[in-house]
Amino acid sequence: MSESTAASPTTASEDVFDVIVIGAGPVGENVADRARAAGLTVALIESELVGGECSYWACMPSKALLRPVAALAEARAVAGSREAVTGKLDAAAVFARRDEFTSHWKDDGQAGWVDSIGAVLVRGHGRLAGPRRVEVDTPDGGVRRLAARHAVAVCTGSDALIPDLPGVAQAKPWTSRQATSGRDVERLVIVGGGVVGVEMATAWRALGAEVTLLIREAAPLPRMEPFVGEMIASSLSEAGVKVRTGVTVTGLDRPTQGGPVSVLLADGQKIEGDEVLLAVGRTPRTKHLGLETVGLETGSWLKVDDSCRVQGVDGDWLFAVGDVNHRALLTHQGKYQARIAGTVIGALARGEALDMQRWSPHVATADIDAVPQVVFTEPEVGSVGKTADEARRAGLNVRVVDYDLGQVAGASLFADGYRGRARMVVDLDRNVLLGVTFIGSGVAELVHSATVAVAGEVPIDRLWHAVPSYPTISEVWLRLLETLRG
Incomplete structure (x- = not known):
């Protein structure tokens, strides 16, 4: 040494x-x-x-809250099972199942x-x-x-980032921790349209809360492909979430401890809730x-x-x-x-020299160019790699290929009137995929195939030989490649 x-x-x-x-x-x-x-x-x-955070206040409890929402939506989306669904979510059972997944915070x-x-x-x-x-x-x-x-x-x-807003200390806002571990709120105001904001809006609305989602940008999930935010905003609105875009929060006001909280907007309006969740970033x-x-x-x-x-x-x-x-x-x-x-x-x-070549076990590369992510809203969102805008801003020669997931046989079997979309961003100079995005029910399990293609830089010509099973939603891969070929 x-x-x-x-x-x-x-x-x-x-x-x-x-x-x-x-x-x-x-x-x-x-x-x-x-x-x-x-x-x-x-x-x-x-x-x-x-x-840590994932086990008790993030991944596990949030997905435990969201899975019953997706299961119920999927049952209601198919004739035959739809008629068997006669009630709404049992909130007490959902919370009990979540608590099991967190080992009751022990x-x-x-x-x-x-x-x-x-x-x-x-x-x-x-x-x-x-x-x-x-x-x-x-x-x-x-x-x-x-x-x-x-x-x-x-x-x-x-x-969780707590912005320095007037009244924030007295308001005692929720962060993602309270949103995933709480069990009793009738009116929830959520500030922020990122992953935490849209997932918690999905969960708490399905659990019976009146939810208002306040977003500074023009649509939720602004770092993803634009069509994703548009579809998620529409879906949340259909579920009864009050989605407001292009708004700026200027302060919070909770005059009485334990009483309602008011969220103050730049245009002078006030929105009242029993709790406010600040989902505006991490520190x-x-x-x-x-x-x-x-x-x-x-x-x-x-x-x-x-x-x-x-x-x-x-x-x-x-x-x-x-x-x-x-x-x-x-x-x-x-x-x-x-x-x-x-x-x-x-x-x-052991005194060994490190191998810093690209594919070495000593080098992290997939946390930059091939990052997979799933947003467990209804519908689900799955993506990996660059968006079309990111690829173009990087000066790459790209072609964007879109396909309506509802036109895939497996998707039409998955849900009546299936709505979804798939996009792949192709590097025309290297003939590989730079990014892939899916939105639709059940697409979370498509993301790893996309990750393999992007991280492995699989040539497009080789992807033609990865044959998707019929009839599954994965057949969208074949449809995307056919659309690319023209």
């Missing part, structure tokens, strides 16, 4: 591990798992629940998994205390000092992380190279993985980065 990467001498008061991971969400768990598989000792630090099972891989779980707030040093404020009021022989991985994720969870002790800016996103090593820090010891590096704020992308980072840490610990 070189002098620049060698660990500093330890003291008798420190617990020494090969690797220290701060944050035991899915990302931190995967870094720890890969490091343990490489034969390294690991301390995994968590200040809340082992399993982490015994995931803590047991940490023990099963041979890692050491350290509960408390962890922060950097200099190169390869971490201090943990423990629940009993003490401080535990740790030292890493090889690496420290920051996997602390992100928090890095790095404010109390001790970044200043290693020369980094407190509260900042952590810039990394393609192996997730933090830039601006001497040596190959500090990694930032998942949301905190701001490359792709999605659980599956964070876990992908974690597999890369864990492999890199193992290689460096």
Whole structure:
């Protein structure tokens, strides 16, 4: 090991591990798992629940709320099953099922998994205390000092952004955490038309709440293909959501604790609800992380190279993985980065040179150009890679191919009067796909095939030989290729 990467001498008061991971969400768990598989000792630090945001306040509870909505919509979309559906969602049963998926906000099972891989779980707030040093404020009021022989991985994720609006402190708005864990709201005002906004509008409207969705942009999901936002806005409106676009929120007002809240708009209007959900973005969870002790800016996103090593820090010891590096704020992308980072840490610990070629296991590439995402609204949205606008702004020579999903035999069998659309963005110079977008019921399971095509840069001529089963919605691939060929 070189002098620049060698660990500093330890003291008798420190617990020494090969690797220290701060944050035991899915990302931190995967870094720890890969490091343990490489034969390294690991301390995994968590200040809340082992399993993190995804397990208790994001992916799992939100999808548990949304799945019954989709199941009911699918049953009502087909003659025969439609007649068998005589009621509405049973909110109590939906909440009970959600609570099961969150293990009732207890982490015994995931803590047991940490023990099963041979890692050491350290509960408390962890922060950097200099190169390869971490201090943990423990629940009993003490401080535990740790030292890493090889690496420290920051996997602390992100928090919901709370904008500095007048009245926001007194209003005590919901964030995504309350939206996915709550169970009693009659009138909900949602500010923000991104994924959290549209998913929670879908869920809470289906559960019986009166929902108003306030969006600054012209349509929801503005980072996706324009037709996606148009269809989602229409679908939400048909479900009874009051969708208002092109509006700016200027403040919140809740004069009585526990009473209704008013959302103040730039045009002077007020919209009242029992709760307001602010779904306007994310901020890095790095404010109390001790970044200043290693020369980094407190509260900042952590810039990394393609192996997730933090830039601006001497040596190959500090990694930032998942949301905190701001490359792709999605659980599956964070876990992908974690597999890369864990492999890199193992290689460096063995004194191996890293292979930084594009398809190396030491390099993350799919969190930039081939990021898959599913929005679990009704209808579902699935996409991967660049939109047409992004590809054109990048100066690429592209052709955009669209197809009406309702004209695919499998889709017409899936639902009577099926409505949906598919788009692929083709790089004409390289003859590969740059991006694919689907919207329609049941399209979530199409996304991985698109991801393989985009991430693998499968030539269009080769895609003709990937034959979709008939009659499935996947036959849209054949229709897109036929449309491209003309």
